[in-house]
Amino acid sequence: MNVREAYKILRDKGIKITPQRQALLELFADEKSYTAREIAEKLRRHYPGFSFDTVYRNLKLYCRCGILTETMAPDGIARFSLNTGQHRHYFTCLACGEKVALESCPIEENKFNLPGKVGTITYHRIELFGKCAACEEGKK
Template sequence: MNSVKAWEILKANGYKKTDKRERLLEMFNATEKYLTARQLLDVLKMEYPGMSYDTIYRNLATFVSLGILDETELSGERHFRMQCDAKEHHHHFICMDCGDVKALELCPMEMVGQNLHGYEIENHKFEIYGKCPQCH
């Protein structure tokens, strides 16, 4: 996902282009790492002194619901990143210190599915958490 595609999705769903939304998308577009609302607020408060958590979380919730951002929880805090553009199905390793992400080509669902006889799996998300080589 990039900010051009994100704006297409937002406009198609009736959302107007605002400076704050534009800046949020620029921040996500500039990194592959997961970011927290606190990290976003620290940067945006310098440019928009009246910026609040409510404004950030409202926009993040919109972006997640429209499939623009991925969301995960690390150490009890929600983290966000631009949704992958990968055409191939994959999962992620996420560094709990710096938020770095590494794609995993392996999917454990085949093994897990063997233990769920009679259950219908509609979707899944698999993430591994730890420390990247730079943070280790």
């Protein structure tokens, strides 16, 4: 999914696209992940009245519409990113928010030794977090 497709989804659902909602959505064009707090700080530069609650409500709305995905980081803070619509797993840098797609799915490659009592897997999610190489080297 890209930002244009997201606008179409909102229009099709009858959701008004305000300048604030548009600005929130445009942040995700860079394909990074953000916390609600990071988004609120970025948007307040242009929209001083844009509250954290408004940001969070719109993020949840976008998730319900399938535009964004929400991932819970190890620190318990949710990170939001554009829903690519593909079955992919990602490494997320907790320092800069960079998302890196893994080349393959470990479940599909059967790289996990699952106990015999496990039946059919209908859904799975693999989340990897840490610091990207650039952040570890202090280049970002």
